[in-house]
Amino acid sequence: MKKIAFIFSHAPHGTTLGKEGLDAVLGTSSILKKISLFFIGDGVFQLLKSYKSERILARDYTSLFSILSLYEIKDFYCCKLSLFERGLNFDTEFILQVNILNSYFLRLKLDDHDAIINF
């Protein structure tokens, strides 16, 4: 069974990449069980609790990340440097139980996977 890594590297709502990535994860989960999600760069903002996306007439899809556990997807990783560069830290409230890793360990985790899909 192949292991797939989905990488999120864009902020939500400015582009549709985040929502498309999440749809791809849900679609893939019906075929494959070994899925991990990585949040790097601006992708870390996908993890924030955004409450008011309706103010720019965008659907708040990010709350759907929290249902991934129902699909037995539990491996979530986040880049520590990306967090700190953006003024976030370990105390920030995230919608998922993410493992915060430095670049070296993040790269090691990525090497564990057979395919990488970037959103």
Place this chain on the structure above:
Amino acid sequence: MLHTLIQSPYKTNMPLLISILKKKDDFLALQDGVLIALTNSFFLDSIVLSSANLYLIKEDVHARGIINNISSDFILINYIHFVSLTLTNKTQMTW
């Protein structure tokens, strides 16, 4: 001059933007551009040092769930105010 930042600052040539920014310029960040105003973020100090007037579109800040992480150096405005900024500035530069 009015500068508008629409993309995330991490996807923009920020050193170039800041070198072109003059005192008394108006700088407005909207859409993913609002990420520039995050407290303790990488670009915040340099944009504040430019002494331009810094504005953010309120709706975009709320939508991204970062309303509590925004530097007080920025003024939150609505779209009506955005229109007045385009009227008061002779030229506009989009980044």
